[in-house]
Amino acid sequence: MSDNSTYATSADVSADNSANHSQKSGFRRVLGLGSLLAVAVGLVVSQGVMVIMLQGAGIAGLGFIIPLAIGYILALTYIFSFSELSLMIPRAGSLSSYTEVALGHFPAILAVFSGYVVVAMFALSAELLLVDFIIEKIYPGAFPQYAVGFGLLGIFTALNLMGIDLFAKLQSALAFIMVVVLLVLGLSAVSGVANPYPEGIDLTGTWNPMGPEVITLVALAIWGYVGAEFVCPLVEEVKDPNRNIPRSMLLGVTIIFVTIAIYCFGALLYIPADDLAGSALPHYDFAKAVFGDIGLSFLAVAAVTATCSTVNTSLAAIPRMLYGMAQNGQAFPQLKKLTKNKTPWVAVLFVSAITGLPMLIMRDNPDAVGLLLISAAIAWLLAYIITHINVIALRRRYPNIHRPYKTPFYPLPQVVGIAGMIYAVIYASPAPELSNQIFTATGIVLAVVSVIGVFWVKVVMKKDLFKPEPIEKALDAE
Template identity: 70%
Template sequence: MIDPDVSLASTLATERPVAKPRARLGLGALLAVAIGLVVSQGVMVLMLQGAGIAGLGFLIPLTLAFFLALTYVMSFSELALMIPRAGSLSSYTEVALGHFPAILATFSGYVVVAMFALSAELLLLDLIIAEVYPGVVPSMSIAYGVLILFTLLNLLGIDLFARLQSALALVMVIVLLALGLTAMTGSGSQPALTQALTHDWNPLGAGVLTLVALAIWGFVGAEFVCPLVEESKQPERNIPWSMMLGVGVIFVTIALYSIGALFYVPQEELASAALPHYLFATALLGEGGKLFLVIAAATATCSTLNTSLAAIPRMLFGMAVNGQAFPQFKLLSKRFNTPWVAVLFVALITGAPVLLMGDRPDAIGLLLLAAAIAWLLAYIICHLDVIALRRRYPDLARPFKTPFYPLPQVLGIAGMLVSIYYVSPSPEMTASIFYSAGAVLGLVSLIAVLWIKLVMRKPLFTPEPLEQVLAR
């Protein structure tokens, strides 16, 4: 029986971690996190498919998605510096909206996304290796080998993570920019398409706006710097700037990369191919493009996985400190001060869909778009947090304040809702996408309700006092 006077959550909350994080991450390391999580293989695939569907007109939804990304960057910057805790979105939301939205937002936007998007990343890497080097390695061995390797590396501490992430992000951006610029200047080893840009630049007309939902996927994830706020140097400057510079670099990189592909691959092939980045690299550089692609694919997947295994466990760590998740997530390794149980948990849920899906190319788009729904829901809650906290604590000092408040939040919420509505690129995929996302989110909601009512013994939608959260 649970003692009605003393909840398990309050008892567990008295168990403090063995050590507090130290500030080790500067602007360069945080910028690498912001870029490295976003520019993934999934982004490489979806952006080329968008360019195939809309041609040069894809720059319209890409630009709109960039401005939508700036709205969530501003909201996360304000919240992260107002409530600088590793729990990130869960800590912000429990103060703004209550425990149920806090748990739902964090699990939907990050833990569920890890299940879907990281699994898709590993599947893509395995498929690319199999395409370039058929029969050389057993199926799925690359996916699981990379997952195990980066799990072990993240167990060794934040210093090693930062050095790895900076190198991976730099190589990845250079490779993608090189592909785009080589194609646009006609410097490839193969001839460019003579008709590439001579026809209607925007064949979809106003219908191109429906691709904002696809384009926004190219910018989600820069906020992964926020769970690292307690390990950041000069967070008041470096947290906002790392995200803003990150989405700016991403916009330029994706734009050049997508436009470059139109010079060498017919639009209809880009739109329909499961591995359009493979078509682009080989059309541009011939056989030499295969090695180039393997480098790009490997650095993109490793960078995304490395960032996720650093940031998501720290979100779970913060939730455990808040009493919103299993207390085991608070456990830190004595030598490296890493949340080792949380790291292993994220690795496990990432590997499970890979095992279930196998090497099915058709599963990748479904996984990515289901993840997009969950992520956009988290962004909507983030914008609502800013609005709620501006009302509850209007006079509180904020190291970063959203310019033109509340316009970015209102536009961000509207844009995310529209993006969810148009998330499916075809009617055939709509049911599967929403069923997959809905089933997982429904399960998360049920678990959250049971945890809050039976373990935490707290109301679902009553916000916690800010002073209490900051004192933890």
């Protein structure tokens, strides 16, 4: 059968599927643009990002705006690809659903587990460890060791089990508070309305001390934009997805770009660049320099809110990816079990458990946070590369299928995105001496995921590793 025979003249097929698939799956369309924008912003702006962006500003000074802007452009490329794919194949499985019809089941399993499940193990664990470190530094001895991190994980696991409506309300509030706090901190620093500027800081003399080499910090800056696509696994619960999915991601990364730029500029006015670059908790130093001791309570709000927002979003989106994979036969069938309020409860508990595991193993090693974050980012970017390849493959296999959203200037965003992501992976570590450790850890995890994926596809599913499924299967699946 020709790949395009069924769809060459059926412009309304995927549009109809977008409207009725949520009825088949049992999900309810309750999420509007505001809720999706809160997801796009709330997952990206984490404590890890707050730390890494200030370290980048310390390395490059005002010149950091160059890699920050290039990172924004690369973020737009993955938004274009995810928007096209998620509206063409509106499934909760997200990347697994797109990849199985573009490249086959093995790449689908590899993409989701390496790019999202492993990221949950690394990045969420690092985020929860960071909030413990910062609260202990601000309020020493106020809480038992690691009680804050594990407590937040338990609270948001329970809240996500209660349903998507509560998630949406919480996420909107968390994202709003977080962005406001960061903007207040940045704008207060830029305007100088709080503590006076310290003497001896000159940003105009050498605004870009790295010169052309500042381009190497694109690999660091891109970490500030990963995660906006977490709106896509929620597609079956979105009102007017054709409009709200792409718009929420585009607005989200734009807000992030402006917020991070102001935040970094303000920090450079108060903290010497070398101190920012070398600090393990530069956001702590920044808040204290601008507002004094009262700024530490301000920072505590920002830190806890950022962590809550990241954990809340991940516990909503990643379980729905696993639910979609279980629907496709790519994961254990138990992961598609739903509660009465349509929450994939087994998947939520699974993601919560794998998030807590590295915290138990690495909690006495603060230096592990950076390793966890960079390893997570490498895995994430590999998933983005697969996403861009999916768009190209499906454009070739199904050129005439209805696409509610088409990537502008195709295939330029995909080509630029793939090249940029490969560059970012190669130069992932800002410290060359850590490169071997980072790539070894990431390689081991990817190797384990690959072995499991091969076994699952060949033995459990009894399918070819790289044989794409017909798109009818993805669009019509119950």
